[in-house]
Amino acid sequence: MNPAGTTDDPGTTHPPGPPGGPGVTVPAGSGTGRTNGEREETVRLREVRRLYDAAAGTVRALDGVSASFHAGTMTAIMGPSGSGKSTLLHCAAGLDRPTGGQVVIDGVDLASLSEHGLTLLRRRRVGFVFQAFNLVSALTAEQNVALPLRLARRAAPPGLVEAALAQVGLAGRAAHRPSRLSGGEQQRVAIARALITEPAVVFADEPTGQLDTSASRQVLGMLRGLVDDHRQTVIMVTHDPVTASYADRVLFLADGRVVDEHTGTVTAGDVAARMAALEAAS
Numbered sequence: 011m012n013p014a015g016t017t018d019d020p021g022t023t024h025p026p027g028p029p030g031g032p033g034v035t036v037p038a039g040s041g042t043g044r045t046n047g048e049r050e051e052t053v054r055l056r057e058v059r060r061l062y063d064a065a066a067g068t069v070r071a072l073d074g075v076s077a078s079f080h081a082g083t084m085t086a087i088m089g090p091s092g093s094g095k096s097t098l099l100h101c102a103a104g105l106d107r108p109t110g111g112q113v114v115i116d117g118v119d120l121a122s123l124s125e126h127g128l129t130l131l132r133r134r135r136v137g138f139v140f141q142a143f144n145l146v147s148a149l150t151a152e153q154n155v156a157l158p159l160r161l162a163r164r165a166a167p168p169g170l171v172e173a174a175l176a177q178v179g180l181a182g183r184a185a186h187r188p189s190r191l192s193g194g195e196q197q198r199v200a201i202a203r204a205l206i207t208e209p210a211v212v213f214a215d216e217p218t219g220q221l222d223t224s225a226s227r228q229v230l231g232m233l234r235g236l237v238d239d240h241r242q243t244v245i246m247v248t249h250d251p252v253t254a255s256y257a258d259r260v261l262f263l264a265d266g267r268v269v270d271e272h273t274g275t276v277t278a279g280d281v282a283a284r285m286a287a288l289e290a291a292s
């Protein structure tokens with residue numbers, strides 16, 4: 011067992027994506043867009059705390075979390091219910107402001123940003139993939155993928171949206187609305203949408219929570235491809251040990267703290283055993 015948050019070696023071993031599954035080629039110049047070595051830090055948390063005032067007293071949702079996330083790595087965040095996973099994701103992604111400590115994304119200390127600045131940073135440097143896909147039902151797949159560019163008031167270079175859809179294996183579905191796509195296809199549209207702004211980091215919240223085994227493998231294989239082939243940084247919250255086994259590193263939370271970390275060869279069995287122990291103790 012490693013001390014909380016002190017080891018950030020991502021390791022390199024993980025299950026392969028699905029054989030022959032569609033890979034994702036990030037548009038040219040995407041990913042972190044930087045080339046200064048193997049250990050480039052995309053997200054850093056230092057002693058992050060998030061307290062909530064509740065009727066029964068103060069809740070320490072995050073109680074001093076420190077961790078680094080590097081380009082070309084996928085990290086899974088696991089822990090019992092109420093351990094702080096969602097709070098960690100929200101604080102790390104700039105969706106929520108911590109009570110104390112520091113969050114740095116792509117070299118920018120989030121505490122230095124106004125609300126507007128934070129919104130702009132999220133739009134430009136952060137991608138999101140949610141359990142519920144969060145596609146706009148009235149928009150086609152193509153329009154959903156283009157949405158972040160529209161929000162950022164950026165014109166889509168000709169062919170970019172089409173290429174992004176092709177890269178997630180959905181070239182023929184550009185004109186379909188979400189209701190005409192399977193869950194796996196909707197999640198692949200969401201991945202294309204997350205990547206269209208060439209973010210520094212992609213946060214995924216239970217990305218396979220609504221998918222069957224086959225669609226889950228395909229989506230995880232794509233996220234893995236982003237990390238391995240394009241040095242993307244992926245940070246995902248999951249309850250599922252098999253999903254976590256696609257990561258290079260698993261951080262285990264309990265009571266708002268990182269209490270363990272698995273790196274290198276991460277097997278679903280190891281993750282499940284660690285989770286069972288944490289749940290028994292919680």
Ligand SMILES: Nc1ncnc2c1ncn2[C@@H]1O[C@H](COP(=O)(O)OP(=O)(O)OP(=O)(O)O)[C@@H](O)[C@H]1O
Nearest residue numbers: 062063064069071090091092093094095096097098
């Ligand atoms: N807005 C809030 N007000 C008060 N307490 C909160 C609030 N949001 C979260 N909490 C508390 O903070 C702690 C961490 O919550 P969080 O949702 O981050 O846990 P989690 O690990 O994501 O849980 P789950 O796996 O059940 O989704 C819990 O005790 C929760 O009740």
